[in-house]
Amino acid sequence: MNTVVFAETNSEGKFRKSAAESVSYAKHIAGMAGGRVVAVTFGASEPGDLSRYGADEIANLTDKELTRFSPEIWAQALSEAAQGEVHILPHSNDGASMAPFLALKRDAALVTGAIAYPSAVSPLRVKRNAFSGKGIMEVAVEGERAVLTVMPNSVGKKESGSQSEITEKSMHLDVPKVTVKSQELTQGKVDVKEANVVVSAGRGLKGPENWGMIEELSELLNGATACSKPVSDMGWRPHSEHVGQTGKTIAPDLYIAIGISGAIQHLAGVNGSKNIVVINSDPDAPFFQAADYGIVGDLFKVVPQLIAELKKYHIQNG
Amino acid sequence: MNVLVCISQVPDTTAKIEFTDGNRAFDTTGISFVINPYDEFGLTRAIWLQERQGARITAVTVGDASVEPSLRKALALGADDAIRIDAEPRDSYQVANELAALVEAGKYDLVITGKESIDYNGGAVPGFLAAMLNWPFVNGCIQLEIEGRKASAQREIDGGREVVGFPLPAVIAGQKGLVEERDLKIPSMRGIVMARKKPLTVKEPLGTQAKTQAEGFERPASKSAVTLIDADRLDELIKCLHEEVKVI
Ligand SMILES: Cc1cc2nc3c(=O)[nH]c(=O)nc-3n(C[C@H](O)[C@H](O)[C@H](O)COP(=O)(O)OP(=O)(O)OC[C@H]3O[C@@H](n4cnc5c(N)ncnc54)[C@H](O)[C@@H]3O)c2cc1C
Ligand SMILES: Nc1ncnc2c1ncn2[C@@H]1O[C@H](COP(=O)(O)O)[C@@H](O)[C@H]1O
Numbered sequence: 001m002n003t004v005v006f007a008e009t010n011s012e013g014k015f016r017k018s019a020a021e022s023v024s025y026a027k028h029i030a031g032m033a034g035g036r037v038v039a040v041t042f043g044a045s046e047p048g049d050l051s052r053y054g055a056d057e058i059a060n061l062t063d064k065e066l067t068r069f070s071p072e073i074w075a076q077a078l079s080e081a082a083q084g085e086v087h088i089l090p091h092s093n094d095g096a097s098m099a100p101f102l103a104l105k106r107d108a109a110l111v112t113g114a115i116a117y118p119s120a121v122s123p124l125r126v127k128r129n130a131f132s133g134k135g136i137m138e139v140a141v142e143g144e145r146a147v148l149t150v151m152p153n154s155v156g157k158k159e160s161g162s163q164s165e166i167t168e169k170s171m172h173l174d175v176p177k178v179t180v181k182s183q184e185l186t187q188g189k190v191d192v193k194e195a196n197v198v199v200s201a202g203r204g205l206k207g208p209e210n211w212g213m214i215e216e217l218s219e220l221l222n223g224a225t226a227c228s229k230p231v232s233d234m235g236w237r238p239h240s241e242h243v244g245q246t247g248k249t250i251a252p253d254l255y256i257a258i259g260i261s262g263a264i265q266h267l268a269g270v271n272g273s274k275n276i277v278v279i280n281s282d283p284d285a286p287f288f289q290a291a292d293y294g295i296v297g298d299l300f301k302v303v304p305q306l307i308a309e310l311k312k313y314h315i316q317n318g
Numbered sequence: 319m320n321v322l323v324c325i326s327q328v329p330d331t332t333a334k335i336e337f338t339d340g341n342r343a344f345d346t347t348g349i350s351f352v353i354n355p356y357d358e359f360g361l362t363r364a365i366w367l368q369e370r371q372g373a374r375i376t377a378v379t380v381g382d383a384s385v386e387p388s389l390r391k392a393l394a395l396g397a398d399d400a401i402r403i404d405a406e407p408r409d410s411y412q413v414a415n416e417l418a419a420l421v422e423a424g425k426y427d428l429v430i431t432g433k434e435s436i437d438y439n440g441g442a443v444p445g446f447l448a449a450m451l452n453w454p455f456v457n458g459c460i461q462l463e464i465e466g467r468k469a470s471a472q473r474e475i476d477g478g479r480e481v482v483g484f485p486l487p488a489v490i491a492g493q494k495g496l497v498e499e500r501d502l503k504i505p506s507m508r509g510i511v512m513a514r515k516k517p518l519t520v521k522e523p524l525g526t527q528a529k530t531q532a533e534g535f536e537r538p539a540s541k542s543a544v545t546l547i548d549a550d551r552l553d554e555l556i557k558c559l560h561e562e563v564k565v566i
Contacts, residue, residue, distance in 0.1 A: 011477060097455075100446040178484040232494070246355045297549030309555075
């Protein structure tokens with residue numbers, strides 16, 4: 001049984017964190033069911049970077065058409081580049097968008113949002129996110145073929161240092177049905193779904209002009225910024241930062257919630273975080289019940305102090 | 319222009335989620351159901367197309383009779399008619415296949431779905447539907463303009479956003495941005511009265527078989543008690559971030 005991985009790159013051709021995670025995931029399946037792990041990537045600058053996560057083969061597709069996202073064309077390329085029973089994709093915007101196209105092409109069952117390694121293969125059984133983080137659902141696949149999207153930050157990456165055969169391929173692809181007229185990329189920023197650390201702020205910040213310290217804190221931790229729903233509804237922050245039941249679901253190693261009360265809809269999208277720090281002036285804020293570490297205090301004092309402490313730490317420890 | 323708005327009925331966002339039947343099923347006791355929030359954005363955008371560009375709106379749900387209140391609400395908000403495909407939703411492939419048959423039998427120019435349903439979070443019905451129909455697909459749609467047979471839209475992609483163009487017919491999967499939160503309406507009295515007279519048709523399903531099966535459910539592990547750190551001892555938090563959380 002071969003496992004094919006979609007290894008996603010960013011606009012500079014560097015692998016996203018999800019690429020290493022997806023290959024590690026496939027390697028785990030290969031460990032359970034045997035077979036090869038084939039990673040397919042589009043225009044990667046350093047395809048060999050994936051060898052150490054256990055890819056037996058890395059197929060780097062160099063077609064120009066693949067530089068722009070198209071769910072149907074990316075699915076076509078992935079399907080034609082390698083044969084396999086199981087396909088692993090990241091549950092990112094692009095991975096989740098193309099997955100149904102791939103599943104239909106491969107006549108495979110689709111499971112989206114996996115949060116753990118499969119408990120069984122052939123037929124595949126795996127746990128996935130449900131009710132926006134309020135539940136976990138175990139799903140079994142009918143048949144041998146499956147396409148699986150895996151939540152970023154859920155199982156992590158694992159080095160298993162094998163050699164890979166690296167090939168460059170190009171193929172004949174269809175014309176995309178949707179044409180891209182322009183792009184606006186958030187260059188140099190850590191993606192909120194992939195970030196190890198997410199610094200998130202809510203209505204307690206009082207206004208958009210106060211986000212400077214949130215961005216500074218997040219940069220010091222090499223993290224991404226997020227916000228509660230009312231904050232994006234009021235236009236203080238872009239919608240792409242809205243996390244929660246009706247926004248993005250995230251699972252970073254560390255989630256810092258500043259001036260967010262912890263409503264059930266907010267918690268749903270972030271309770272998969274490995275560690276939660278809550279900063280709130282109200283000791284009865286519901287978020288403290290979902291937190292690992294809590295600081296009761298005025299955020300306008302606590303956050304600048306935290307920034308100062310972090311800078312001190314960075315200076316002391318290089 | 320005929321617009322089909324696909325609606326999924328989901329538990330109210332304040333609902334506590336519990337499981338029953340030996341953790342094999344979602345416990346619907348005491349749960350109130352609503353139109354999936356992502357679908358409300360789509361329905362609202364469709365109503366603008368109706369008000370401003372003369373579109374005709376059909377709302378559709380795949381489900382048993384218990385989903386009819388959501389279809390009635392869609393009618394009260396402005397949909398012209400509603401269709402219920404009488405099948406229990408089992409997975410996104412099955413739901414999409416049932417919807418595709420309806421689309422193929424009708425004359426729709428645009429199918430509007432939500433990016434994801436907040437109950438099973440598949441995020442896959444829209445893509446499956448577009449793939450089955452072989453129509454253009456815009457996922458994560460945050461803006462949409464239609465002019466004649468041409469559409470332009472904005473979509474969220476990994477690492478940013480894009481402006482795209484495509485011909486109709488097409489499938490889009492919307493999210494906030496398609497319309498804003500403040501644009502969402504609640505049904506008026508007049509709308510509710512009118513909705514009673516609008517057609518709600520029940521259609522027999524094809525009987526598509528699902529390709530996946532729910533085996534069981536669990537609740538996420540609960541957190542142990544919070545460790546409170548004094549606001550004047552943030553050095554202790556730094557120590558935790560270094561030693562326990564290991565992010566610095
Ligand atoms: C259908 C629906 C879907 C929803 N989906 C989501 C979702 O996906 N995500 C989401 O986030 N919300 C969602 N909500 C909204 C949710 O119910 C809450 O209203 C929202 O999360 C509250 O945002 P907040 O915590 O920023 O603001 P508030 O609840 O107003 O909380 C502000 C907090 O800041 C604290 N604070 C104030 N000043 C200070 C200070 N100086 N120092 C320290 N702390 C301070 C306060 O004590 C308070 O706890 C949804 C609601 C509905 C109805
Ligand atoms: N049972 C259903 N009936 C009609 N439309 C649905 C149904 N389930 C999902 N959809 C549509 O597909 C979108 C994405 O749902 P899902 O793929 O289930 O996350 C929803 O926002 C709806 O627009």
